Amino acid sequence: MTKTDLLHRYLFNQANVRGELVQLQESYRAILDSYAYPPAIQQLLGELMAATSLLTATLKFEGDVSLQLQSEGAVRYAVINGTHDQKMRGVARWDEQRQTLPDTFADMFEKGILVITITPKEGERYQGVVALDKPTLAACIESYFEQSEQLATKVLLRARTGESPAAAGMLVQVLPTSSEATNAADRPEFDHLVKLTETLTDEELFTLPAQEVLYRLYHQEEVELFTPQEVRFQCTCSKERSAAALANVDKAELLDIIAEEGMIKMNCQYCHKEYTFDAIDVEAIYSGGNTSPEMH
Numbered sequence: 001m002t003k004t005d006l007l008h009r010y011l012f013n014q015a016n017v018r019g020e021l022v023q024l025q026e027s028y029r030a031i032l033d034s035y036a037y038p039p040a041i042q043q044l045l046g047e048l049m050a051a052t053s054l055l056t057a058t059l060k061f062e063g064d065v066s067l068q069l070q071s072e073g074a075v076r077y078a079v080i081n082g083t084h085d086q087k088m089r090g091v092a093r094w095d096e097q098r099q100t101l102p103d104t105f106a107d108m109f110e111k112g113i114l115v116i117t118i119t120p121k122e123g124e125r126y127q128g129v130v131a132l133d134k135p136t137l138a139a140c141i142e143s144y145f146e147q148s149e150q151l152a153t154k155v156l157l158r159a160r161t162g163e164s165p166a167a168a169g170m171l172v173q174v175l176p177t178s179s180e181a182t183n184a185a186d187r188p189e190f191d192h193l194v195k196l197t198e199t200l201t202d203e204e205l206f207t208l209p210a211q212e213v214l215y216r217l218y219h220q221e222e223v224e225l226f227t228p229q230e231v232r233f234q235c236t237c238s239k240e241r242s243a244a245a246l247a248n249v250d251k252a253e254l255l256d257i258i259a260e261e262g263m264i265k266m267n268c269q270y271c272h273k274e275y276t277f278d279a280i281d282v283e284a285i286y287s288g289g290n291t292s293p294e295m296h
Contacts, residue, residue: 046159
């Protein structure tokens with residue numbers, strides 16, 4: 001069986017172009033299992049997860065990348081966060097009053113934007129924003145690279161829902177030798193590789209090992225394939241982090257909630273784990289002590 005949840009990086013040595021291929025199953029399923037998402041939202045999260053993995057792979061430092069879709073339409077927001085070592089988490093919110101969701105990517109959003117946030121472990125955070133005015137998420141990400149980095153880029157994103165959910169993506173991008181060498185019109189070898197990449201079928205992308213995918217597409221090219229990197233779902237929530245958030249609320253207000261409700265409940269928006277706090281926990285928070293680490 002094909003090993004899944006791997007990100008592969010590769011170089012076209014004779015074209016000065018780089019590529020990435022990611023195939024996801026277990027990590028994608030973990031996000032889907034956290035909430036009862038309808039198929040259209042599952043599809044969106046799959047493409048967004050593959051895209052985040054591809055962009056996270058471009059980091060040259062420790063940190064993370066967040067891709068967030070925001071709009072006033074059927075989909076209010078969807079976000080996937082990925083770290084430099086390919087740990088992913090994500091969540092989506094939509095208008096649950098609707099009986100059905102739009103069939104196309106463009107119709108899901110009204111006044112939509114894609115916000116890409118790059119946060120290094122050390123240094124300043126960078127944020128880029130592009131409009132969701134293209135027919136696909138992949139096209140919107142290509143627009144981001146064109147606007148913010150002036151790099152000729154091709155992105156393929158696919159997601160499969162149902163009994164065997166899977167998500168996958170590919171990125172082909174020029175490695176500029178100078179500031180003037182980024183335009184695809186001046187890079188016929190880039191156009192050639194893009195045309196080859198576009199011949200890939202969804203079935204091939206979901207089912208074939210990465211090496212076979214690359215051979216089928218580029219067997220006449222000189223491709224240097226690097227060691228793959230594992231992608232996995234991991235949420236960073238904890239009872240301690242929830243307690244730190246509660247420390248910003250007035251103690252008397254917290255105790256009033258406990259008096260009325262019996263306890264304080266906090267849910268992680270990413271994995272939907274629930275953390276509970278009683279009066280003893282609140283006293284510990286304000287005395288500088290540790291709350292019980294168990295999750296209830």
